[in-house]
Amino acid sequence: MSYKRSSLMQERMEQNRKAILSSARNLISEGGFKDAQIQTIAEQAGVSSGLVYRYFDNKSQVLIEVLSEAINTELLVIDAITESDLPAEQKLHKAVATFVKRALNSPQLAYSLMFEPVDSTVEHERFRVKQLIKRSVIKILADGNASGEFVLEDLNTTALCVVGAMTFVVVEPLDPAQNTKFDQQHKDYFSKQIADFCVDAVRRKQA
Missing domain, CATH: 1.10.10.60 (Homeodomain-like)
Known part of the structure; x- marks a missing residue:
């Protein structure tokens, strides 16, 4: 009983x-x-x-838990792409485009979780989150090196650049003060532009 x-x-x-x-x-x-x-x-x-x-214990702990749950969902999406049978270029393009588009679909939540001013404990969690995203990107870049699609010497730095592009680029469109309105067509176009940029930056250049 x-x-x-x-x-x-x-x-x-x-x-x-x-x-x-x-x-x-x-x-x-x-x-x-x-x-x-x-x-x-x-x-x-x-x-x-x-x-x-x-x-x-406090509000920050609540926010950290919300951030952690949200990013775990995003990581599941990215990791599913990472583990797919797509060529590395397509994996990278799809991972970046999907992340950006999902952020645009929940603009206030995404802006707050990634950019709204917070205390140091929440900011530390944000840093940890970016490290987890970077880990998935490194896996894609390593696959590209192995297949010959990429020729990258420093996977860590390259992954940091990709993560920086796919996260920081949405600051302006997500900022509530900008009052930017995106219909589905613009979301698709914007996310594709960012994904194109990231893939072009790491693609093996023809001699």
Whole structure:
């Protein structure tokens, strides 16, 4: 009987935690980090602010968890492309274009998670996230070297340049202050332009 109570309690705790993170993500998606205050997060999650602090020490920990969950989803998408049977050039193009397009599909969330001013603990998590993306890009570049599509001596630096391009390039279109409107055609065009740029930068040049 005590085991059953313990199991039910564990399930309820997990549901509360998921509700808190879902509430935080929705608030960030609508108005950025500034709108994701503990009291507001709690109200939307249907819990007390005190309960939020039972799961997270502060707002930064909530934001880090939201960022971590979001990037894990993106990494699954990129890694599926990385592990596909496509040639390396196509893998790189698809990975970059997909990342940019998905960011444009959730502009406020993407801007907040990548660029909105934050404290050092969240900024450190952002750095870790870029390292994970870089790891996937290095795998694609190594495949390209092995197939002869690329001839790259420094995979790490090249991957850093690609990650910089695919993330920093969306600052302007994602910035809420710019009020940039992208229809699907423009999203496709913009993401293709960035992917073309990255592939052209690493493609083996004909003698």
